[in-house]
Amino acid sequence: MEPVEVPIRDESIRLGQFLKLASLIDTGADAKAVIADGLVSVNGEAETRRGRQLRPGDVVSLGDRTARVSDG
Incomplete structure (x- = not known):
């Protein structure tokens, strides 16, 4: 499945923020948990x-969902 393109405003974004922006998770607490549990991959x-x-x-995956960071 092709990753969803998610534009960012700046030249970079932190992983926890991107997970929320891409709607891969709902809250910052969720981001902390899934990252700590090793469920998130960046570029494989x-x-x-x-x-x-x-x-x-950069391509971020969580479970069967994938999002690519793109220029804003």
Whole structure:
């Protein structure tokens, strides 16, 4: 399944913020939990840092849902 394109305003965004922006999770607490549990991957690699900086082109996956960071 093709990732959903999610535009950002700045040149980068933190992973926790992007999960909310992309509607992959509902709250910051949810972001903390799914990242800590190793359920989130960035560009195919498991990511456990909520503050990981994402840039346009990065692909974030949670379960069967995927979103790509794009230029605003």
